[in-house]
Amino acid sequence: MNGAGLHEPTFLFADLAGFTALTEAMGDETAADVVGDFSAAVRELLDEHHAEEVKAIGDALMLYAHTPARAVELGLRIIEDVGSRHYFPVVRVGMHTGEAVERAGDWFGAAVNLAARVSAAAGGSEVLLTSSTRDAAGTLAGVELHPRGRRAFKNVADQVELYAAVRTGAQTDAGLPIDPVCRMAVDPNHSAGQLMHDGVDYHFCSLECANAFSGNPWRYAP
Numbered sequence: 001m002n003g004a005g006l007h008e009p010t011f012l013f014a015d016l017a018g019f020t021a022l023t024e025a026m027g028d029e030t031a032a033d034v035v036g037d038f039s040a041a042v043r044e045l046l047d048e049h050h051a052e053e054v055k056a057i058g059d060a061l062m063l064y065a066h067t068p069a070r071a072v073e074l075g076l077r078i079i080e081d082v083g084s085r086h087y088f089p090v091v092r093v094g095m096h097t098g099e100a101v102e103r104a105g106d107w108f109g110a111a112v113n114l115a116a117r118v119s120a121a122a123g124g125s126e127v128l129l130t131s132s133t134r135d136a137a138g139t140l141a142g143v144e145l146h147p148r149g150r151r152a153f154k155n156v157a158d159q160v161e162l163y164a165a166v167r168t169g170a171q172t173d174a175g176l177p178i179d180p181v182c183r184m185a186v187d188p189n190h191s192a193g194q195l196m197h198d199g200v201d202y203h204f205c206s207l208e209c210a211n212a213f214s215g216n217p218w219r220y221a222p
Helices: 019-026 028-049 068-084 110-121 131-137 207-214
Strands: 010-016 049-059 060-065 091-096 101-104 106-108 127-132 141-153 160-166 193-197 200-204
Touching: 010 028, 010 068, 010 110, 019 028, 019 106, 019 207, 028 060, 028 068, 028 110, 049 068, 049 101, 049 106, 060 068, 060 110, 068 091, 068 127, 068 131, 068 141, 068 160, 091 110, 091 131, 101 110, 110 127, 127 131, 131 160, 193 207, 200 207
Parallel strands: 091 127
Antiparallel strands: 010 060, 010 091, 049 060, 101 106, 127 160, 141 160, 193 200
């Protein structure tokens, strides 16, 4: 059982929050292309933030950051640079800092499992982190950590305190409108269509999505 030993890095999981809706609306081929574009865009940010890709899992990337402060900054850049693009699904990031074991380029342990669960709990365009990452990161210039309460996770004995990382002074809801059918971000200046339902304007990436919505808006409207 002797391996590379225990380390305490920060693990991040970044994924496409609306991937199931995207697949249903656009089909498997288009969805696979989007995942490829997402992965390539995230990989371009890794060297700058002293981070490494561990593996891809479906529409998610598991990442390893050498320092928690860099991990938080990387998470924000993924949301800002990748998830804010026109005609791209909403992105979310979750992370946790803790001990793990490295074997043959992969990582194992409770810290990895918790990071994955934190990512699943994150909302669209949100960077969610545990109190362990917050404490390890220390003061972050230009970043605010907003409390998100305590959360119980499967196979985790104690509730976990969570925080959302937000740029200082940023408007947390200032992203592009989201197509309610495929969950793509849509620039209103380049949308294929616009419909109003119950007093709310919806923008669409394609006429197919607009037609699907108009045929059954109650299926897609919140």
